[in-house]
Amino acid sequence: MTNRVGIVEVAMTSGAETKDYFLDQVFKISKEVLDKSGITRDDVGTVISASSDVFHGGMSCANSYYWDAGAAFLKNGSRQDGESLFAFIYAVMRILTGNYDTALVLGVCKGSENPENDVLTHFFTDPFYQRQMGLNETIAAALQKREYMDRFGITEEQCAGVVVKNLKNALGNPYAHVKKKVDLDEVLASEVVMDPLKSMECAPKSEGIIAMVLAKEELAKKLTDKPVWFKGYGSSIDGFYLGDRDLLEGELPNAAKRAYDAAGIKDPRKEIDVAEVCEPYAFQEMLWCEDLGFCGRGEGGKLLESGATAADGDIPVNPSGGVLAMNPYVSRGLYRLAEGFLQIRGQAGERQLDKQVNTALAHSTHGFAGQCHAVAIIGS
Amino acid sequence: MKKDFYTVSNVIRLPHKYAAGPTFTRFYNGLEEGKIYGTSCPSCKKTFVPARSFCPGCCANLDEWVEVSQEGEVVSWTYTDREFFGMPGKPPVVLALIRLDGTDCDFLHLIGGIDQDDLEKVKSSIKRGTRVRARWNDEKKGHMLDIKCFEPVS
Amino acid sequence: MGRPVAIIGSGQTYHGRRFDVTYPELVKEAVDALFEKTGISPDDIEGVVSGTMPSMMEGVALTHFYFAEVLRSVGKPIMKTETCGSTGISLAFTGYYWVASGMADLVLVVGSEKMNEGDSQATMTTVVEPFYQRYFIAGAPGVFSMQCQEWSTRFGIPEEKVREAATRITIDHHNDAFDNPYAHIKKRLTPEEVNNARIITYPIRLWDVCPNSDGACAMIFASEEMVKKYGLKPAWVKGVGYSGEEYWFGDSEKAIWQCAIDAAKQAYNMAGITNPRKELDVAEVYNPFTYQEMLYYECFGFCDFGEACDLVLKGVFSREGELPCDPSGGTLCTNPIGATGLNRVAEAALQVTGQAGDHQIPGAKLSLAHAMGGVDQYNGVMILGSKK
Numbered sequence: 068m069t070n071r072v073g074i075v076e077v078a079m080t081s082g083a084e085t086k087d088y089f090l091d092q093v094f095k096i097s098k099e100v101l102d103k104s105g106i107t108r109d110d111v112g113t114v115i116s117a118s119s120d121v122f123h124g125g126m127s128c129a130n131s132y133y134w135d136a137g138a139a140f141l142k143n144g145s146r147q148d149g150e151s152l153f154a155f156i157y158a159v160m161r162i163l164t165g166n167y168d169t170a171l172v173l174g175v176c177k178g179s180e181n182p183e184n185d186v187l188t189h190f191f192t193d194p195f196y197q198r199q200m201g202l203n204e205t206i207a208a209a210l211q212k213r214e215y216m217d218r219f220g221i222t223e224e225q226c227a228g229v230v231v232k233n234l235k236n237a238l239g240n241p242y243a244h245v246k247k248k249v250d251l252d253e254v255l256a257s258e259v260v261m262d263p264l265k266s267m268e269c270a271p272k273s274e275g276i277i278a279m280v281l282a283k284e285e286l287a288k289k290l291t292d293k294p295v296w297f298k299g300y301g302s303s304i305d306g307f308y309l310g311d312r313d314l315l316e317g318e319l320p321n322a323a324k325r326a327y328d329a330a331g332i333k334d335p336r337k338e339i340d341v342a343e344v345c346e347p348y349a350f351q352e353m354l355w356c357e358d359l360g361f362c363g364r365g366e367g368g369k370l371l372e373s374g375a376t377a378a379d380g381d382i383p384v385n386p387s388g389g390v391l392a393m394n395p396y397v398s399r400g401l402y403r404l405a406e407g408f409l410q411i412r413g414q415a416g417e418r419q420l421d422k423q424v425n426t427a428l429a430h431s432t433h434g435f436a437g438q439c440h441a442v443a444i445i446g447s
Numbered sequence: 448m449k450k451d452f453y454t455v456s457n458v459i460r461l462p463h464k465y466a467a468g469p470t471f472t473r474f475y476n477g478l479e480e481g482k483i484y485g486t487s488c489p490s491c492k493k494t495f496v497p498a499r500s501f502c503p504g505c506c507a508n509l510d511e512w513v514e515v516s517q518e519g520e521v522v523s524w525t526y527t528d529r530e531f532f533g534m535p536g537k538p539p540v541v542l543a544l545i546r547l548d549g550t551d552c553d554f555l556h557l558i559g560g561i562d563q564d565d566l567e568k569v570k571s572s573i574k575r576g577t578r579v580r581a582r583w584n585d586e587k588k589g590h591m592l593d594i595k596c597f598e599p600v601s
Numbered sequence: 602m603g604r605p606v607a608i609i610g611s612g613q614t615y616h617g618r619r620f621d622v623t624y625p626e627l628v629k630e631a632v633d634a635l636f637e638k639t640g641i642s643p644d645d646i647e648g649v650v651s652g653t654m655p656s657m658m659e660g661v662a663l664t665h666f667y668f669a670e671v672l673r674s675v676g677k678p679i680m681k682t683e684t685c686g687s688t689g690i691s692l693a694f695t696g697y698y699w700v701a702s703g704m705a706d707l708v709l710v711v712g713s714e715k716m717n718e719g720d721s722q723a724t725m726t727t728v729v730e731p732f733y734q735r736y737f738i739a740g741a742p743g744v745f746s747m748q749c750q751e752w753s754t755r756f757g758i759p760e761e762k763v764r765e766a767a768t769r770i771t772i773d774h775h776n777d778a779f780d781n782p783y784a785h786i787k788k789r790l791t792p793e794e795v796n797n798a799r800i801i802t803y804p805i806r807l808w809d810v811c812p813n814s815d816g817a818c819a820m821i822f823a824s825e826e827m828v829k830k831y832g833l834k835p836a837w838v839k840g841v842g843y844s845g846e847e848y849w850f851g852d853s854e855k856a857i858w859q860c861a862i863d864a865a866k867q868a869y870n871m872a873g874i875t876n877p878r879k880e881l882d883v884a885e886v887y888n889p890f891t892y893q894e895m896l897y898y899e900c901f902g903f904c905d906f907g908e909a910c911d912l913v914l915k916g917v918f919s920r921e922g923e924l925p926c927d928p929s930g931g932t933l934c935t936n937p938i939g940a941t942g943l944n945r946v947a948e949a950a951l952q953v954t955g956q957a958g959d960h961q962i963p964g965a966k967l968s969l970a971h972a973m974g975g976v977d978q979y980n981g982v983m984i985l986g987s988k989k
Contacts (some may be wrong), residue, residue, distance in 0.1 A: 086451075086452045086454060087452075088452075090848075093678055119656070119662070119663065120656045120657060120662075120683075121656040121657075121662035121663065121952075125457060125459045125657075125727060125731075126728070126730060127654075127655035127656075127657045127685075127724055127727040127728045128654075128655050128683075128684075128724070128728040128974070128975060129655070130683075130684060130805055131685055131728055131848055131974075131975040131976065131978055132730060132848055133848070134845045134846070134848055134975075134978065135846070135847045135848055139817070139845055140846065141844050141845070141846065141859060141860060141863060142844065142845065143842065143843045143867060144843065144845060145682060145684060145694060145695065145843070146682065146683055146684050146690050147680060147681055147682060147683075148665075148681040148682070148683040149653075149663045149665070149681050150681070153680050153681065156704075157695065157698065159702075160698045160699055160702035160704055161698050161702070161822070162699075163603070163702035163703060164603030164604075164701040164702050165603055166603065166698075166701075166841075171572055182532070183532070185531060185532065186532040186533075187662065188662075189532055189533040190656060190660075190661060190662035191666050191667075192661070193625075193661065193664050193667055194463070194465040194660065194661070195465070195467055195471045195591075196471075196497050196555070196591060197496075197555060198520055198533065199535065199537055199591035199592060200542065200556060200557070200591055201531070201534045201535040201540075201542070202534065202542075203531065203532075203535045205531075209525035209777065210523040210524070210525055210542070210543075211523070213523040213524060213525065213575070214522070214523045214575075217523070219573045229832060231624075259527070259528075260525070260527065260528075260529065261525050261527045261529075262525055262527065262566055262569075263525070263552050264525075272489060294746075295891060300704075301678065302678040302679060302680075303676055303677060303678060303679075304666075304669050304674050304675060304676075304677065304679045305669065305671045305675060305676075306503050306669055306670055306675050307503070307666055307667055307668075307670060308503070308552065309544065309551030309553070309555060310544050310552045310554055310555055311495070311503050311552045313555075314523070317674075318676060321676055322678075322743065329590040329926070332838050349737075362959075381793035391738035394688060400928075415581065421723060433663070434663070435666075438669070439665070439666070439679065454822060455731050455732055455733040457735075459657070459727060460655055461660075461720060461723055461724055461727075462719065462720050462721060462723070463660035463718055463719045463720075464718055464719075465623070465624070465660060465718050466621070466623055466624070466715070466718060468621060468622045468623040468626055469621070470623075470626075471623060500623070500626055501625075501626070501629060501670065501671065503670045503675075504670075504675075506629070506633075506643070506670060506671065542838040564804065
């Protein structure tokens, strides 16, 4: 199949928690993206959403609730659980088969209606062993960070540096949840949550309802002067028990290789203009940068210190402020993609990078210490 | 209309009863006897703990049972003095990944037998590589916490 | 549309109260059976699709984490599809689109459920939102009883006739189940037993309702090239259709049920089917309730609206009839929800490849598989054929 798939438009809520009624929020964002794209609900071919019952205000069969609010009434659609980049790629697949000309992709997570994320991630565990030990995502991340420091000499200052960089970037992002200028000392002095993790190194719990219109090549060109094209995708999953895995040699290199191969990328550091990387815990940004091939193993800290991943560096990472500034668990993959889309289109406002952005990488992860990863590449 | 919109509170409790099957049952029986059991894979020769019914790597069925060592080395650890949902016990706690001698995966459990009142004291007694040994509760009921914790070997 | 795609093998577990195994062990049973039957190496699988009912029913959230090893997915691309009761058929669609799009040639699709570990009806009430309807919905049977009443009164079908037809359906299917080695409830029922069984939610009685089953189903979707490479009998995907309605129960009519009608129409159009009763050789209709099975016959165009009871009583849809429906015993005898829709697809594939054993419909070449989900909200239909 040689047909290309283009992203036509994006609409999204801010990450700040609100008392808005959930269905109103979903309806508003779906309508906004259709209006921006210049199409009506009748023109929508298929609707693929991402949500997770466990991150859905205690509602089961999550997509039942927002099906019609999300413009899917009497449409053919489906839903991916846990990861919104899965929904994106499923919509791409559906267009590539030729069955549909357009797709609406939704990512839905209303953080304000959920308990703390870790109450929910605790239920990723098996009931016989890991649950009895109280495991959750923050504990897994703390164990991973300790190994990262012990084995590769990553420092507390470097981890805190990620927070300072990303929250600075978030100041220019109207959709960000945490907007606060912080310095290294503040991060280092923040309260210990799960040693060695401190509170400011951990992402918040945020609202995040996001919609994207995709279209086949000819139609995308008709609908917008600036379509952004799907270039490549890869995902990979690691084993289940934390103790069976090497927490520093995970599955992200596999996922990235699949995406790079599909997009024809040989030197990611050179060929990617901006990367939006999912870092619910600050140190993970450095580890994932290594996995994505932006630097060698153990060099994530040096990469950060060199300024390469800053907004004015040669490989800017998380100009949006990343997940540390906004963390709607399930939707965060699509938010990464949306930032890449806006940067390529030159529509990122105050945080628009001071260079030509042709190729963007969006990464997302879910599960303990990055059990599952997904990477998407888009470009002009 | 009031400007401050309502929120509706709803606590959801759902009952579950999980089937442990023969492998976890036998592992729990071991805990009741003060023993830690693992299973070994005939094809990759790795030993896993807790005992598994299948090899995570080869997916082969495992039925070669071994009582594993109750001593091992700390691989990674974390500390908190906060209470969290599903916490095994009361804060403060130290959770660790422990490589029990002769096994090929890390065992997730609590660290004890050290002064946990402040983090600096914990840091001085637990490190990557610290050797620890299982300490058992007197009363055993076929639960992960029949092992009270792992304590540093002096 | 897209590349041709075929199902080249399936594996099912034995169903029942499976307290003999943990949940991953149950899933492993289906996946291992599939690889053993097909001789395909798990290493050759390029992508895995996993699905169950919602976390509240599983008692474990995002189960693809928990099943990573038994799905043979470690190091591989994965997707996690969930659409409530229609999850099974939505899983099949995901596998189909993955291969049809050209992004993979060999995809493993696995659905599973361990219903007996939780309280299925308690979890069902969490499908309903807490502002309005949660207080009124009496689990799944409450909703489907109302739908049944709406249907029978809409078309003026006498209560006795509906009862008689429903009784015929449940007796037939529980007999059929004896010929399906994987079925959960197998029972020789008498009309008296069925008619006098206790009321669950009026007019639905005990034998009108599916059981809670534990089970899993695994399947491989393959490109044409892979069909040739492995030389296994293919069940070609001829048509796919899915549609969903409003969230609120009560917003639209459920007797002339638009999303069921639309789902079938989409699939028929793609498959070029104009007269389903004539052209289809066998149908695996998702029938968690006897009454609903008849309603589907009408929505899928097997007969006119209001006509299903008469035709059931004439035997049109029984094993030897013109269009045999649910020769496997269907959902009515076996219902591991997250896998049920996929079981329907597996059975439809077995039929067109002549591998259905004792419940084979002789010479079946074109079959229909179906599943339903949500609070009477979703329907999905897949058409399979022995020829590309």
